[in-house]
Amino acid sequence: MYRLPYGVEHGQNTGSKQPAPVHLRSGAARLSSFPAPTSQVKARSLTKNVAQLRVQQQQQVHQANLQKSRATTSMSGRRSSAGTEGGPSTPSLGYVGAAKPAVDLMRPIVSNVLQENEQVMKSLDPRKDVVVSFMELCRSLVPDDMCVRVFDGLSSQANQLADTMSKSPAEFWRVWTLFCPALVEFSESSPVFESVVYLFKRIGVLMGEADPVLTQQLMTDVGLPSLAPLLIDSAGKREPLCELVYTYTQPAVLSRLGVLRVLKEAIDKLPVYIACLSYFAPLELQAELLDEHLLDHYMYYALVALQSPQPKIRVAGLSILVTVTSSSEEHSMNVLPLLPSFAELVHDRWWEVQAQLLLLASQLLHHVATRENAQPQDEETVEALLLIINRLFGVPSTSKIVLQVGLCALVRNLRLYPSLLPAYLAVLLRQPAGLRQRLLTKADVPPPRRLAYVMGTSSRLYDECCISEHWPAVEVARTLAGQGEASQLAHFEPExxxxxxxxxxxxxxxxxxxxxxxxxxxxxxxxxxxxxxxxxxxxxxxxxxxxxxxxxxxxxxxxxxxxxxxxxxxxxxxxxxxxxxxxxxxxxxxxxxxxxxxxxxxxxxxxxxxxxxxxxxxxxxxxxxxxxxx
Structure with a gap:
């Protein structure tokens, strides 16, 4: 049983108050929908939280400096004015000093783009700042390409915006509440949505470089409460929004666990939280943070997901396991004991469950074959994994999409497991011409080619490769010739x-x-x-x-x-x-x-x-x- 650290399993109260969620509404969720008194209260609350963090951090810095000074006094007769030779050991949370309002930085950028369209300029509310008025009109009147240019222009000046927000956290709240409605109103396929996400991510990266503690705190205090409803309602936006959240999160295990805990409490819906975890898991892998604590967290919820009656949650659970197995041989060995739990999913009728199951079985087969220390039970494990593949490859009702995913996933195992070749080749020959030719043609787009095989908001992206670049070519050709002889094939077909x-x-x-x-x-x-x-x-x-x-x-x-x-x-x-x-x-x-x-x-x-x-x-x-x- 995987135990969840830090009270995550039972949703224990950590003692810190969480701000009331800012519920975003499509269409009406504009800046004007936030009353002024509420804005003032929120800004004061945020300032108070940051001030408390600053005091705590100054105490930590002071204590660290005292310890370091004791160790260095005998080596040097003086100390730097900051307490260390290199300056402060930890960045301060919110600089005390003049900070130019973010809207003043954004105004000329927005105006320069909008003035190219006379109709838009006439529609702006003269009683409001041009940035605010633009946001009120961007969904209904401003062309998408113009909106994208505005947000791209703001992204190009993200360093100045990040500097202002680091000095004055209240400015971050103002910018977030100003632009966050665009995340609601534009679909995940809209270039405007992508440009807004990119702007927020640029700001997060730059703020994180200057003050990672403050940046993460702003995400937990301001970002997560407003993103939680969107993560619940918009499955297609979960992946980019999860990437956005981690842009503001420190690359440390405890920091990641802390943000995940806050997110779980904000969402308060276990299936949605598990779906989000399936998008966070690859980000942990990229940051090389998947240690035993995070691994326990993800493995536990993956196991919960496998038992879910909702097929999309079962997909999320398998996706987490696929990510874990791809990280290292050691982690894949932690997944093998769960084989009895996911092997029965071979009978699952949901196409994406079958696709993820093929990915998982393929990766486990590769790790078992290539690990240095073979185990006595490896033969039984391999047999069980091959049974999953042969079952899905051998049933006529298996979706062509599932088979396409399997062909890409298994191609690197053909050399390790020659017994797969006959079934693999039979499936490849049966694929529709368009799907098969994609796998046999070297694409102009460099790998990986990530494709959504099914239109919709919740279907995942799958890597599609040119299989002829990875398979044992002569063995495949020999198998093709042998099958032709065995079946007394009269002549070749195009395939x-x-x-x-x-x-x-x-x-x-x-x-x-x-x-x-x-x-x-x-x-x-x-x-x-x-x-x-x-x-x-x-x-x-x-x-x-x-x-x-x-x-x-x-x-x-x-x-x-x-x-x-x-x-x-x-x-x-x-x-x-x-x-x-x-x-x-x-x-x-x-x-x-x-x-x-x-x-x-x-x-x-x-x-x-x-x-x-x-x-x-x-x-x-x-x-x-x-x-x-x-």
Whole structure:
């Protein structure tokens, strides 16, 4: 049983008062909806909280300085005025000094953009500041591209805004309450929403560099109470908002746990909190903070999620486990004992549960195979994990999307677990052409390609890769050839040729004995494809790859092995079979190209054409092959 530290499990009161949540409403949630008295009370409360933190921190700094001074007095006759040689050991919470109001910094930026649109300028309320009036109109009147330019302009000056807010925390509250309604009113797919999130994140990063303690306190006092309702109601906004929260949180385990505790109390809905944890977990991994305390926290709630009647929460729980297993071999070993808890989810009908289950099983298989110290129970563990994969891969009702996720996840395990190859290849061949070709084509976009397979607000993004860059190519090609022989396949379909082409090494790579053995098995299918209109161009690429390969000895063997098969192909193409044939001009163009390569290829083609004329003269007379060697 995973015990939750710091009273999180039971939601114990920590003794600190939390500010009343600022409930955001779509449309009406404007700055004007916050009455002036409430604003003043909130600002005074925030100032009081910061003042208390400042006193506490000054006491801590003073105590630390006393201890350090005792240790350094014997080495130096003087101390720096700040108590340490490098200045204060901890940043002060809120500088005492003049701070230019944030609205004064933002006003010229907003005005410069808005003045380009006469209609917007006429609609601004002259009784209000231009920044406030802009926010009241941005949803209904100001074009989205103009809103984005405003927020991008503010982001470019985020260093000045962050400086002002660090000096005067009340300014942070004013800016937050001014722009936070935009997070409610614009959808997560809106560029305006993205630009507002980016602005808040820039401010958080810069404030965190100057004063991390103050920055985190402002998020817990001001940010979380207003973000909690949005996290509850808008599933599609959870991931960017969770990233926003952690931008203001110190990269330390206790700080993260403290913020998570406050967030859990603010949300007060366990399923929503678990969903948020699934987005926080990768951020812990990026910051390398996933120690035993945070691990216990995430593992506990993941286990709770697996038992949830809500499929989306089960997805969140599995997603947490996927993140944990991806972090290290040690952490993945902590997940293995939960195998009985998630193995039964193989019968779950929710597509995304199945997709996450394939991701989890794949990662665990990889860690079991690559860890240094094998365990006696590893064989049983591997068998159970392979059973999950074979069950999902072997059921016709499994969604094509789930299979696409599985193909990407498992490709790196094919070398470690060759027994996966037949099922893997069978699934790949059955995928719709569009999905399969995406996996076999090198995309212009650098990896990872994160895709949402289902439209909606709660579907997660999945990494899609070019599998041919990761699989054991010759083993896949050998399996393809073996399956063709075993099933007595009459001819290749487009999907077979696509997979074979995806296996072939780059032109500058040498072909060894294994590849020549593959060619021997697939050459009949390839040469028949050469005269198939739908497969001709792909088949020419395959033939060209072997006839022109390196080293020369391998090419000579491939050319010699092609004689009989090419002769049979010409007979089929010019015979009375009734099959649809490729245009003769296309076939002759390819043969001329190969003839012009000279050497052994030209000699072989001459010999095959001569034999075709002698042995099958009727078919030869139907052709234009006599023009090939005029």
């Amino acid at each position: 077979h040729l696509e997979v074979l082409m995806g296996c072939l090494p780059e032109p500058d790579a040498d072909l060894d004995e294994d590849w020549l053995a593959v060619f021997e098995k697939v050459k009949a299918y390839v040469f028949v494809a050469l005269v198939d209109p739908a497969l001709h161009h792909g088949a020419t690429d395959v033939v060209r790859r072997f006839w022109l390969c390196r080293p020369q000895g391998a090419a000579l063997r491939a050319i010699e092995a092609s004689k009989k098969t090419l002769l049979q192909t010409l007979r089929i193409n010019y015979g009375d079979t009734g099959h649809t044939r490729v245009h003769e001009s296309d076939l002759l163009d390819f043969l001329r190209e190969m003839r012009d390569a000279g050497g052994a290829i030209a000699e072989m083609l001459q010999a095959v054409v001569d034999q075709f004329r002698e042995s099958h003269n009727v078919e030869f007379q139907r052709s234009s092959l006599e023009n090939l060697f005029e």
